[in-house]
Structures are given as structure tokens and as C-alpha cells.
Amino acid sequence: MLLQISELHVSYHKKQVIFGISLTVEEGKVVALVGPNGAGKTTTLNTIIGLLHPRKGEILFKGLNITHQKASQNVRNGISLVPQGGRVFPDLSVLENLELGGYLLDPQKRKERLRYVYNLFPILEERYKQRANSLSGGERQMLAISRALMLTPDLLLLDEPSIGLAPLLVKDIMRTLTQISGEMGTSIFVVEQNVREIFQIAQKAYVLKVGKIVLENRYPLELLSDENLRKSYLS
Numbered sequence: 001m002l003l004q005i006s007e008l009h010v011s012y013h014k015k016q017v018i019f020g021i022s023l024t025v026e027e028g029k030v031v032a033l034v035g036p037n038g039a040g041k042t043t044t045l046n047t048i049i050g051l052l053h054p055r056k057g058e059i060l061f062k063g064l065n066i067t068h069q070k071a072s073q074n075v076r077n078g079i080s081l082v083p084q085g086g087r088v089f090p091d092l093s094v095l096e097n098l099e100l101g102g103y104l105l106d107p108q109k110r111k112e113r114l115r116y117v118y119n120l121f122p123i124l125e126e127r128y129k130q131r132a133n134s135l136s137g138g139e140r141q142m143l144a145i146s147r148a149l150m151l152t153p154d155l156l157l158l159d160e161p162s163i164g165l166a167p168l169l170v171k172d173i174m175r176t177l178t179q180i181s182g183e184m185g186t187s188i189f190v191v192e193q194n195v196r197e198i199f200q201i202a203q204k205a206y207v208l209k210v211g212k213i214v215l216e217n218r219y220p221l222e223l224l225s226d227e228n229l230r231k232s233y234l235s
């Protein structure tokens, strides 16, 4: 088991937003976390990477207890986060953004990783000199994902990677996620509101509602065809 979360409770000051959630992400799998706005999805990702710390509960990564670990250390240990909105450095070029993503690497390895992400998203190689703020929304999201991949993470956390993208681009992103997990064996824990798309590629899904896991399913596609489930959990 790559990631194992047990009985996690997270609060912002006095306001509790996560109430004892438990979940697991296996090696090389795509696991989806879905749920309505304000359910606590972003909070969960930020807690895993160490930007927030839980009041109670435990997070194990590769069997090590990282519950109170700093984000910078978690990144070194193999966790990367693509935040909501695919944030990149707007005034830097595509290449500069990628090099920053790989700042911990020696030059040879950095080159190798650049090759890998350019291969994944050829459009980024074409635009390598362009400033990030002049990219389209889709290209910016590709850049954000690529930057997170520069350090060859074991666990890639994605916060709504398809938000605001045209349907064809959404399919592209989904295909790429499948490729990343399939070829590299990278585990992906992805928050999505586009349930229909993410359930096509996820091997497991969790539904979060008001800070609680209300459903766990190993056959996400089945959930899509169940009208009652959809109505009661996903809207």
C-alpha cells in the first residue's frame, strides 16, 4: 500500500471540515475522490502533502508515518501536488517552470525528465520559450502536471485537473493520466467534479460529502450506471 490514511480529522481553527476519513491508494493505481463543492476534497489533498496538519488520525506513505511531515520533505520523498487551477509561475517560460519543478535534480536527470514530459505533452516543447501566462487553459494545466512530474513522484495528487477545459481536452488529460500510471507505475489520487470522465479511468473511487466518506467503490464505472446512487451521492 502506497498511501494509507486512517481516521483523519482536519480543522481550520475551530471549524472542523474533515471528520474521520480513511482511504488507501495502491501502487500504480488511479484513485478518484469526488464530491460536491465544499466537501473537503482540497483540504484532504493539502493535508496529505503536508500543507495542513490533521488534529487526529494518521497518514502512512510507503509505510512511513508522515502525518506531521512538512510539505517540502514530502515532495522530496515522492509526493507531488498539482493544485486546483493548475498554478504555475505566470511570468516564467514553459521551460523555466519545468526546470524549477526539477530543481532538486542533477542536470542529466533534469534533461531526462524534460524529455519525458515533452513526450507526454509535445505542445509544451513547441512552446518552451512562451511565458506561462500566455498559454491556453489546457496548456497551462499540462504544464502544471508536467512540473509536478519532473521529480518522478511515486504519488501524484491532482486537484480538479479538468476544470474549465473543453470536452476534448478533458479526454486528453484523462488519457494522459492513464498513461502516467500505466507506463511509469505512478499512483494517482485525483479530485474531480467531472465524475463521468474520471470514473472511466479510475480503479477505485471515494465519494466525500461534508467531510465524510459516504461511499467507496472498486468499480467506479458501475456507479455511473446506477441512477439512484448518482442522485443521492454525486449531486
Ligand SMILES: Nc1ncnc2c1ncn2[C@@H]1O[C@H](COP(=O)(O)OP(=O)(O)OP(=O)(O)O)[C@@H](O)[C@H]1O
Residues within 6 Å of the ligand: 012, 015, 017, 035, 036, 037, 038, 039, 040, 041, 042, 043, 044, 084
Ligand atoms: N483556509 C480556510 N479557512 C477556513 N475554512 C476553509 C479554508 N479553506 C477551506 N475552508 C472550508 O472548508 C470546507 C472544505 O473546503 P475545500 O476547499 O476542502 O472543499 P472542496 O471539496 O475542495 O470544494 P470545491 O469543490 O469547491 O473545490 C469548506 O466549507 C470551506 O469553506
Ligand SMILES: [Mg+2]
Residues within 6 Å of the ligand: 041, 042, 043, 084, 159
Ligand atoms: Mg477544492
